[in-house]
Amino acid sequence: MILTVTLNTALDITYRVPALKPHASHRVTEVIERPGGKGLNVARVLAALGHEVTVTGFTGGATGRTVQDGLAAVPGLVDALVPVGGPTRRTIALVDDRTGDTTQLNEPGPTITPAEWAAFQDAYEGLLATATAVALCGSLPPGVPVGAYAALVRAAKAAAVPVLLDTSGEPLRRGVAARPDIVKPNADELAELTGSHEPLRATQDARRRGARAVVASLGTQGLLAVTPEGRWRATPPTRLHGNPTGAGDSAVAGLLSGLVEQLPWPDRLSRAAALSAATVAARTAGEFDPAAYEELLPRIDTRVVMSASA
């Protein structure tokens, strides 16, 4: 199975309001709830692609139970979340029907105790025994040490399980130094890590910091990969309109599934770019549209990157 780790799981709530007016009272016209956090999004896409996937991370309180009820409804997905005392956080995406814009409100998440963090690490090492690949995704909840991902990367490497890291800030900086197989920063995360806003230079720099391969997700410009086997750019055919929420998570699912299927890098990147574009195009934020994916896959332009052309 593929293992995804979401230390800061969430109950993602989407509210629609006719028009957001600060300091006024609003009647919410539509409420949608789903399990959230990057690793859970990745797992849902992997399950939809037909992979056996196990999710771990933390769950707590009534919000955690709602998240777990939602996961139980996903065929092919096994819930191995570790219970904690504090409640799983909520995120609220407030969609203004007039403009289509979204205002985001993110709770910080429960504070994890040292004993809970130790219990998680034990559970994680047990799960690695049967994992074919692992993805470490998203922010850290309060209480988890900033070097957490570095420790989880080292444990995966000790167990000979390929490991992908998708996070930001100091947890990314420390995690990269532990030499993960793949990191997948977006443009902002890459610039924060390397200090460079030039994508090829920054991606190469990120690789020099310890990652075996770096796949940068550059929004409408697709993916840029720097790997030991070569450098590629994968670009969707047209500039897609829609909601980019979850597009990076779908790209991670594409990369991981391609890795366990031992696809060549260009095929992994085409799949990741097509899944990402099919997520932007989907009606529901964070889901991917399977028909759009099938239609987009052969139309992704994946080509070798020369130093001068990037």
Added chain:
Amino acid sequence: MILTVTLNTALDITYRVPALKPHASHRVTEVIERPGGKGLNVARVLAALGHEVTVTGFTGGATGRTVQDGLAAVPGLVDALVPVGGPTRRTIALVDDRTGDTTQLNEPGPTITPAEWAAFQDAYEGLLATATAVALCGSLPPGVPVGAYAALVRAAKAAAVPVLLDTSGEPLRRGVAARPDIVKPNADELAELTGSHEPLRATQDARRRGARAVVASLGTQGLLAVTPEGRWRATPPTRLHGNPTGAGDSAVAGLLSGLVEQLPWPDRLSRAAALSAATVAARTAGEFDPAAYEELLPRIDTRVVMSASA
């Protein structure tokens, strides 16, 4: 016991953010949850005053369980909420730390089926048998007939239980016609019911529509009561700064407790006005400050209203 009815119970969530910017992403710095809906607020104040109080209405889903966990922690309060299939709604009060202003987001609530409404009416009639007074509070969830409060007022009168109605719009209009003992509109509700923005005229008009007594809550101007025993105005000593959330609910608790203790109207009104002001002054929205209540009670100016002076 005193019975309070909250057909549209809520999980009230307060978020603090450093500064609300539409279409941006916000990290919530503080999350507070508590059982909400007007009748639950009234019940909490009654319990704090030492009354035995039973709450009924609807509860459902994970949010309903969280509401019930919160009620279980209130000494003197008995939970007789009726289970329904849909989840209890959330309300979100989004406080901007920079300005102190609040942006309110209210979910609509679960749709109540005809069978669930019938089950509630049976439970309500059973509870009336041991009630000394009943308060019917707040909005109706989808599916409950607009004449719901009129039916509940008639059932209370048939059981010889004094009944107070605190709602708005068409449910208030129909409920008043069923001749409740007390209605407690605020200035907006009173104007909507009667078409008049002149408080004394509107309060008298509301009484002519069927209520035995009308107590209008007029914000910083206190309470205006028109009853068979006379007309009074109860005014707090100073213009209080703070959060008016729940001030009307505290006034209802004051009126009900005074009714069951058979206090004269002026004493009921002083208590209601002091509780209301002590709620505005409290640190936590919707709670009342007991020390402020004790300090304010003797300083409420409650006096007979002449026609010309209102």
